[in-house]
Amino acid sequence: MKILTGNDLKTGDVTWWTGSDWSRHVEDAVDVGESFEAILHEEEAARRVNVPYAIAAEMTDEGPRPAHIKDRVRALGPTVRPDLTLKPADPEAGNWVI
Amino acid sequence: MVEAIRFRDDDVHEEPAVSLDAVLDQSNATAVRIEAGEDARLLLPLLDRLALIEVDFPVFGDGRGYSAAQILREAGYKGELRASGDVLVDQIAYMRRCGFDAFAPDAPLDPKVMDKALELYDAVYQGTTDSRAPIWKLRHG
Amino acid sequence: MYQYDKYDQKMVDTRVAEFRDQVERRLAGELTEDQFKPLRLMNGLYLQLHAYMLRVAIPYGTLSGKQMRMLGHIARKYDRDYGHFTTRQNIQYNWIKLEDAPDILADLASVEMHAIQTSGNCIRNISSDQYAGAAADEISDPRPWAEILRQWSSFHPEFSYLPRKFKIAVIASDEDRAAMRLHDIGIQLIHKDGELGAKFFVGGGMGRTPMIGPEIRDFVPADELISYAEACLRVYNRYGRRDNKYKARIKILVHELGKEEYTRQVEEEFAHMKTLGLNPPVEELARISEYFADPAFEPDASDDLDLSDPDFKLWVDQNTVEHKQAGYAIAVISLKPQGGIPGDASSAQIDLMADLAEQYSFDELRVTHSQNIVLPHVKKSDLYALWQKLDEAGLAPANLDLITDSIACPGLDYCSLANARSIPLAQKISERFADLGRQRELGELKLKISGCINACGHHHAGHIGILGVDRKGTENYQLLLGGSAAEDTSLAKITGPGFSEDGVIDAIETVTDLYLKERQEDERFIDTYRRVGMAAFKEAIYG
Numbered sequence: 001m002k003i004l005t006g007n008d009l010k011t012g013d014v015t016w017w018t019g020s021d022w023s024r025h026v027e028d029a030v031d032v033g034e035s036f037e038a039i040l041h042e043e044e045a046a047r048r049v050n051v052p053y054a055i056a057a058e059m060t061d062e063g064p065r066p067a068h069i070k071d072r073v074r075a076l077g078p079t080v081r082p083d084l085t086l087k088p089a090d091p092e093a094g095n096w097v098i
Numbered sequence: 099m100v101e102a103i104r105f106r107d108d109d110v111h112e113e114p115a116v117s118l119d120a121v122l123d124q125s126n127a128t129a130v131r132i133e134a135g136e137d138a139r140l141l142l143p144l145l146d147r148l149a150l151i152e153v154d155f156p157v158f159g160d161g162r163g164y165s166a167a168q169i170l171r172e173a174g175y176k177g178e179l180r181a182s183g184d185v186l187v188d189q190i191a192y193m194r195r196c197g198f199d200a201f202a203p204d205a206p207l208d209p210k211v212m213d214k215a216l217e218l219y220d221a222v223y224q225g226t227t228d229s230r231a232p233i234w235k236l237r238h239g
Numbered sequence: 240m241y242q243y244d245k246y247d248q249k250m251v252d253t254r255v256a257e258f259r260d261q262v263e264r265r266l267a268g269e270l271t272e273d274q275f276k277p278l279r280l281m282n283g284l285y286l287q288l289h290a291y292m293l294r295v296a297i298p299y300g301t302l303s304g305k306q307m308r309m310l311g312h313i314a315r316k317y318d319r320d321y322g323h324f325t326t327r328q329n330i331q332y333n334w335i336k337l338e339d340a341p342d343i344l345a346d347l348a349s350v351e352m353h354a355i356q357t358s359g360n361c362i363r364n365i366s367s368d369q370y371a372g373a374a375a376d377e378i379s380d381p382r383p384w385a386e387i388l389r390q391w392s393s394f395h396p397e398f399s400y401l402p403r404k405f406k407i408a409v410i411a412s413d414e415d416r417a418a419m420r421l422h423d424i425g426i427q428l429i430h431k432d433g434e435l436g437a438k439f440f441v442g443g444g445m446g447r448t449p450m451i452g453p454e455i456r457d458f459v460p461a462d463e464l465i466s467y468a469e470a471c472l473r474v475y476n477r478y479g480r481r482d483n484k485y486k487a488r489i490k491i492l493v494h495e496l497g498k499e500e501y502t503r504q505v506e507e508e509f510a511h512m513k514t515l516g517l518n519p520p521v522e523e524l525a526r527i528s529e530y531f532a533d534p535a536f537e538p539d540a541s542d543d544l545d546l547s548d549p550d551f552k553l554w555v556d557q558n559t560v561e562h563k564q565a566g567y568a569i570a571v572i573s574l575k576p577q578g579g580i581p582g583d584a585s586s587a588q589i590d591l592m593a594d595l596a597e598q599y600s601f602d603e604l605r606v607t608h609s610q611n612i613v614l615p616h617v618k619k620s621d622l623y624a625l626w627q628k629l630d631e632a633g634l635a636p637a638n639l640d641l642i643t644d645s646i647a648c649p650g651l652d653y654c655s656l657a658n659a660r661s662i663p664l665a666q667k668i669s670e671r672f673a674d675l676g677r678q679r680e681l682g683e684l685k686l687k688i689s690g691c692i693n694a695c696g697h698h699h700a701g702h703i704g705i706l707g708v709d710r711k712g713t714e715n716y717q718l719l720l721g722g723s724a725a726e727d728t729s730l731a732k733i734t735g736p737g738f739s740e741d742g743v744i745d746a747i748e749t750v751t752d753l754y755l756k757e758r759q760e761d762e763r764f765i766d767t768y769r770r771v772g773m774a775a776f777k778e779a780i781y782g
Contacts, residue, residue, distance in 0.1 A: 010266065011336045012290035047268055051286065069712065070651060074288050078652040080580055080662045084319055084334075098714075137477075159277065159360065161400025165476045168397055172515060188261065188278055195396035208269075214260070219253050221246050223390045224465075225517045226397065233246040233390070234519035237526065 001031035003064050004039065005071065006052030014074045015049060022049050025086065026075035027063035065096070072097045102202040103212075105194070106178055111150040121148075131182070138166035145175045152202070155183040164196045171197035171227035187211050191218065197227040240303055240603060241386050241530045243351045250393065251348040254355055258282050259341035266338065281361060281399070283354030284340055288655050291335040294357040295347060299367035299385040299409070300328035300606040302352075304597040307604050309350045311589035317343050322589065323653075324574060324582040326646055326697055327406070328366045328606045329357055333653055361399045362392035362472075366408045368416045369607040372531055373615040375563045379428050379435055381411040383528040384464065387519060391465050398472045402479035403487035405472070406444075409437075418608060418724035420452045421445055421700060423489045424471060431458045441471055441501070442493030445694035449730045450490040453498045455505065463509075465518045470509035474501065533564070534601035540566025540618050551626050553675065554637040559622065568619050570600075572612040572629060573636040573644060577673050581647045581665050582610030591632050599625050608697075608724075609646050609685075611639070641678040642686050642751070643669040646697050650690030650707060651714070657690035659707025659714035664688055664740060671744055681751055684764045685723070700724035702765045703750065704731040705743060716743040720750065720776055721768050732773060735781055746780050753779045 003026075004017035015022035016029035017039065023029070032039065036054050043049045056067040066072050077085030079094040087093040104110070115131040116124065122140060129150035132138060141151065151170060153163040167179055180200035181193050187207045194216065201207070225232045243251070258278070265275040279285075283294040295310070302310075310330055314322045317339050318332040325331055335343070347353055357364055365385045372380045388407060392398070398405070408419045411428035419425035425440035437459045443452025459467045475489045478496075493501045542565055546552040560569040572592060574582050584592070592612055596604045599621045605613035617625060629635040638644045645668060648654065650661030665688055672678055687701030691708075698704030704719035715737040722731030738746055754764050757771050768776065 007286055007290070010338045012286065012334075014289060044272075047266075051272055067712075069709075069714070070288070070655070070657075073651055077289060078333075079660065080652050080666070159400055160481060161360075161398070161402075162477055162481075164397045164400065165473050168473075172511070186274060188274075189400075192394075192396035192399060211264075215257075218257055219250070219394070221249060223250070223393050224395055225515065232519075233250075234523045236246065237244070238520055238522050 001057050001059055001064065002033060002036065002054050003029040003057045003066070004032055004036055004052055004054050005029070005066075005074065006044075006049035009047050009050040012050075016075075017043070017049075017052070026066065029057070029064045031059075031064075062096075069097060102180060102200050103207065103209075104178070105199040108178075111178060113150070115150060115152045132166065134160050134162045136166075138169045141170065142173050145170070145173060145177075148175070149177045150180065151175065151177065152180040152182050153198070155181060155185055158184045158186050158189060164192065167193070167196040167198050168227055187215060191215050195222065195226045195228045195230070240301060241382070241527060247390070248348075248351070251351070251353045251355070254282070254353065254394075255341060255344045255348050258344055262337060262341050277359060279340075280358040281356055282340070282344065283357035284335070284337070285358060286655075287333065288651075288653055289333065291337055291340065292653070293332045293335045293340060293343060293354060294325070295330050295332070295352060295354045296357045296364040297328050297330060297352075297606050298389050299365055299371065299382050300369050300608075301367075301371070301382060302604050302606070303350075304593040304602045304604070306350045306352055307593035307596065308590055309346060309352065311586040311593065313343055313346060314586040314589065321583055321585045323580075323649065324584065324606050324610050324612070326608050326610060326648070326695055327364060328369075328608060329364055330606070331649075333649075355393055356399075358404075359399070360401045360403050360405075362395060362401075362405045362407065365389050365392070366406070366417055366422070366608065368410045368412065369605040369613050370416060370560060370569055370615065371411065371605075372533070373562050373564075373567075373569050374412055375561045376414055377412040377563075378430060379411050380528070380531045381409040381426075381428055382531050383524055384426070384428060384437065384461075385409045386527050387464065387524060388468065391468070398476055401472070401476055402481045403484065403489075405475075405489065407468075413726060415724070415726040415728070416607075418697070418700060418728075419443075420728045421449070421697075421724055422452065424468070425452050429458065434460065436460045437464055437467075439467065439471070441505075442490040442498075443728075444488050444490040445697060445699050446488065447485055447692040447694070448488075448491065449694065449699040450494060451728050451730065452490070453493070455498060455502045461524055462518050462521050463513060466512035466515070467505075467509055469517055470505045470512050473508050473512075474504045478504075534603075534616055536564045536567060536616070537618065540564075540620065542566055542619060544619050544622065548623070550630070550637075551623055554626050554630075554635055555622060557637040557641065557679070558635075558639045559617075562616065564616075566619055568617050568622060570614045570617045570622065570625060571607070571639045572614065572634050573638055574611050574634075575638055575644045575665075575669065576633055576636050577643065577669050578666050579669070580662050581645055584612075588632055588634060591628070592634070595625060595628060609644065611644070637675060638678060640683045640685065642672050642681055642684040642703075643678055645669070645686040645688060646701070647688040648690050648696035650688075650696075654690065654695075656693055657707065658692075658709035659690050659716065661688040661690040661696055661705070661707055664705060664707075664716065664743070667740065667744055668747065671748065680755070682763055684751070686747075687722070697724060698722070699730050700728075701731055702763075702768070703747060706733075708737060710737065714740065716740065718743055718746050718750075718780070720773065721765065723765055727765075734773070734777055749779050750776055
């Protein structure tokens with residue numbers, strides 16, 4: 001599957017395309033198939049996202065999992081600071097990245 | 099192309115600019131356009147007869163034109179020095195400092211933003227061909 | 240320390256106003272990201288993996304307690320309560336909001352600091368010896384020269400769109416503590432016939448094509464410094480490669496032209512530049528130098544130290560350095576606690592270091608390229624009290640220049656360029672070698688870790704270097720041996736096939752075991768490596 005990601009223009013937060021909006025949580029990302037150019041263009045022009053791009057991902061029980069480690073780090077947060085990730089209460093969250 | 103923005107009082111030079119090769123071959127051309135990678139120093143023997151030198155910026159990040167402008171002004175060139183191409187409003191102040199006095203940007207510039215950018219810094223740290231006194235000179239008279 | 244006059248202050252204040260306007264235009268959609276990017280980069284603002292990242296300049300690594308406290312304030316107010324000291328004497332904040340960036344720059348300007356040109360293809364923060372003004376071996380303080388260069392390079396209209404970034408370091412002793420020859424321009428102050436001037440090395444650097452900068456001029460007088468630097472830069476701006484970002488640094492130009500031809504072109508340009516009146520008068524250097532005059536040292540301060548506390552003794556042995564003034568020492572605060580993140584400091588730690596600088600070091604701190612903090616002028620009789628306070632705050636690891644004092648770039652945990660994480664490796668190595676007795680047995684050992692080929696973690700210059708690479712989507716680590724960033728500058732070589740995270744740590748242990756076996760007399764690791772050669776180490780690692 002293909003999902004869309006970028007950063008919020010104002011805050012810089014990593015965001016994921018939900019089909020109608022941008023969410024901080026990769027679990028909310030939807031498969032956009034191959035027809036995403038128009039979404040990227042429209043959403044960036046409206047400044048609802050900054051430098052968005054499409055990445056490959058696979059659907060798992062926990063939701064979409066980006067194919068590349070870099071996007072998994074983006075999705076979670078720094079593995080060396082679990083307290084600053086999106087899942088601070090889950091000590092095993094870093095394993096999802098690796 | 100939009101009309102050039104000029105910081106000069108003289109009339110717009112009418113003759114079309116020719117290439118560097120052409121001006122070096124052709125003894126009577128008075129306007130030339132040089133590309134980013136071309137050596138501005140080749141023009142030094144011709145400066146007396148040139149009235150317009152246009153320096154192209156293929157992309158705004160290609161800063162060779164700044165050195166070309168400085169070299170021409172350092173050699174005493176007094177004619178119009180025009181920056182053309184991918185010239186952005188936030189670059190104009192540095193270009194003025196390097197001796198450009200005319201601009202022909204690919205995309206039109208907001209004159210209000212440009213005026214503001216040009217007036218912003220009332221002091222400079224370096225000497226350049228714009229002859230503004232650097233801060234060290236203001237400190238030491 | 241240098242203090243801004245009305246001109247300097249106006250320049251940074253204007254810059255804040257300019258950037259505030261640019262941010263507003265970006266948020267309003269008047270600037271596209273493509274147009275805005277170079278503007279934000281010239282103010283140190285990146286878009287990184289998790290958010291915007293702001294890199295604040297600490298010119299030549301020197302700052303006051305008040306400035307340090309402001310860095311803590313920014314961490315607390317605008318970030319997530321910590322900052323990361325980098326390998327170029329800067330500090331980075333990882334969680335910045337674009338809308339806050341102008342306010343942060345305004346806060347910095349209120350204490351004579353800025354983020355100007357900490358990114359972009361321009362002249363970056365001028366770095367220097369972290370012991371400047373305190374070292375026993377320097378011939379003059381390099382910082383006035385660095386400050387002259389800072390002012391000259393700030394908002395330079397001709398050199399703000401160079402082929403690539405440009406880094407300058409200035410030192411003033413034979414011992415090189417600033418990796419001078421691995422900079423685009425390295426300057427060493429020297430005396431010639433009684434006159435102070437600058438020796439220029441041009442075309443060094445790390446990155447994917449590491450090179451040691453060759454000397455191109457043995458002496459540039461003080462009053463020609465700027466015109467010579469202009470000549471070096473102009474030749475580069477005109478002829479540096481712009482067709483390939485990876486070949487755009489000045490080292491490639493110097494290498495491709497050859498040192499002689501590059502030097503010839505610079506000399507030709509210099510002869511012309513000298514006539515243009517570009518150089519500040521010597522009075523300007525004198526004016527700036529006054530700010531760097533010695534603090535009021537107590538002339539009869541005692542060299543006696545009570546070392547009866549064994550932990551204190553270890554710290555003094557390892558983390559203090561000889562001062563030029565009797566009765567004083569240079570104290571290095573290690574930001575490499577066991578299992579910690581190299582270079583990270585919390586706002587509370589930053590505040591404490593600011594307090595300690597005011598109390599014990601004439602209100603001065605330094606940041607080192609190996610990501611530690613220095614209190615440059617501590618009275619020896621104050622060392623014990625200082626150490627106790629540091630120790631309480633977890634700031635007294637006694638590991639300066641030992642294997643656990645590693646340099647590590649932010650790596651894939653924070654950086655969008657990285658291919659692999661570097662911090663977890665530094666953490667694991669510091670756990671594996673946690674025993675201080677073992678570390679001290681290994682002696683001086685510079686371990687440097689980069690998470691990609693761009694080499695922010697200086698792996699080419701490590702006695703032991705690690706380079707993280709991406710091998711089919713998995714992190715993989717190459718091991719390098721034999722580099723040095725000091726005056727015996729050398730580039731490390733890759734041992735062979737890469738390793739997993741644990742594999743590379745095992746390999747380091749193999750390598751250090753071999754060193755202990757082969758070491759003669761008081762040889763450091765690097766000395767033994769140079770004598771014995773790569774083959775023996777390879778054999779030990781790969782069999």
